Amino acid sequence: MDYVNSVIQYLNDYFAYVMQYQDEIWQAIGQTFVMVGISIAAAILLGLPVGTLLFLCRKGQLYANRWLFTLLNSLVNVIRSFPFLLLVVSMIPLTRLIVGTSLGTLAAAVPLSVIAVATYSRLVEQSLLEVPKEVLEAASSMGASKLQMIFKFLYVEARSGLVLGLTTSTISFISYSTVMGIVGGGGVGDFAIRYGYQRFETELMVFTIIIMIILVQSIQFSGSLASRLLDKRRS
Template identity: 50%
Template structure:
């Protein structure tokens, strides 16, 4: 077992942490752009809702369930040809974002669906009585009422992405997961593994605290 050059290692830690933040941040943005509209669609096309459509709802419901049923590590390997088609490679931080987005989008859709379904039906009925259009009901009443819950659920999704980004290191995805495997597992340096675990714990705690505070601020409004 080779000794670690700690001066070089801390540089690697900094770079790996940045890679994890980039992977998580950009994946969350793109997954939200897909997942939030999908979650809204799952709600408004349900039976008795604004745009009731059983066929659309069933198709969306099945697609979301299928993608969510595939473990991330399996999904990442299974879509390697698609990842290469999109970004030109299947290794590295950029490549890891493709499966991360596909993995997170349906998860976010379910979280958005859950938040919107928690809104009191009386809010929708009141909006209808005021003559609001379906689109106005969605974006001026339904979504604002669910905003605090949406923030908490997106916080959960972000933490899930942090965990998935670490898992991406198993197949060369970069980030703290890759560092933990290359140093901690393959070179048998348990102290390195401990450092990466602590960094991931700190990152998750910061995300959760920020989400809790923002949600609380929105609830007060």
């Protein structure tokens, strides 16, 4: 009984200590949501079309184009293989041109969006490659236009993989966002470094890690559930 009381007292003291920084914690969470939200939007609005174009420009596909495929494929490979910290630093002039500054949450979202587009476009291409060729052949035999083949057949068949790919990408974006403190982007990772590591406040470091674990697990669970519900093979 004394042990239980000691644990309860410790937890009460722990949360009382952490709550002293609740304003800074909520601000950091908000900054993470802004950076990741912008990168998700970029992945959907740009990564999905780029990944689709990569698939369609392959040999034997609807818009087979060797030169365009080689260009897009090389560009995606270069961006994905670029060390992220070096990408952030090298993009400072472009970031300043786009948002007017190289510091802050919005500025941090620019390189994060670039890596988001490259990452998700590759996953989109892989998901579309898993669609059986018979689906497009059937759509063509029914007189579907090329746009109908893409939106009403290709995306419908690949929707489960597309959602799962976006889920995986989102978790990667969260991981990337933790280092955006180098350009003043803030976020949960920056909070953990400034308060937990540099000030040697282990309690805050542990608390931010718990927040990140809960966030990532929630996204993974939601994405996996949505993917299963959308999987035509299970319907």
